[in-house]
Amino acid sequence: MLRLALEELSAQAWEDVAEFGDRPVGRGQGLLLGSLPRVTWARDRQWRRQMARCFDDLAADLAPGARSVVPGCTGEEMALHLAIDRARSMVLNRPALVERAVAGLPEERGDLDWDWCSSVLFEDHDVLMLFDSSLDGIEDSGNDVNQAMGMTNLAAAAWFVPFDPEQGREAGRGFRHP
16 A cells, blocks of 8 residues: 555656646645645755655565665655555545455555554654744754754755665666656
């Protein structure tokens, strides 16, 4: 379900890249971009392509035979949070899709437990603070709260910087869409 959610979000992100290009978006605009934190709304087409690629990379991480999913940068953390929310919504609102997606898979304890999934896949949930308008400015590394909590890479310009350069994705991997 998580891979399916990532694939859907990827498709929406790529549609938004094509529609908005370098133009700013606002809350609720587009299929995906307007649902990201406000600090991202004025980013350019290249940034948006990198965000779309985060969904693609994580979906590939969940393909059969691939390694487990581990967010390697802030963009991937955001993509994974959105995918967990999307998967949770699919389970509630699209039961036929869920039934088809899991048909033939062995049942595991904890299947579709999105809270557990969220707690296991993330070291922290700092990136979600960007949705809280009362914390505007927290993305700035000079912000007192940012410094006190030891936050990293919350500024939109740093979303695709690997948390661990040794574990980062191949830089020349390209994009699914031009």
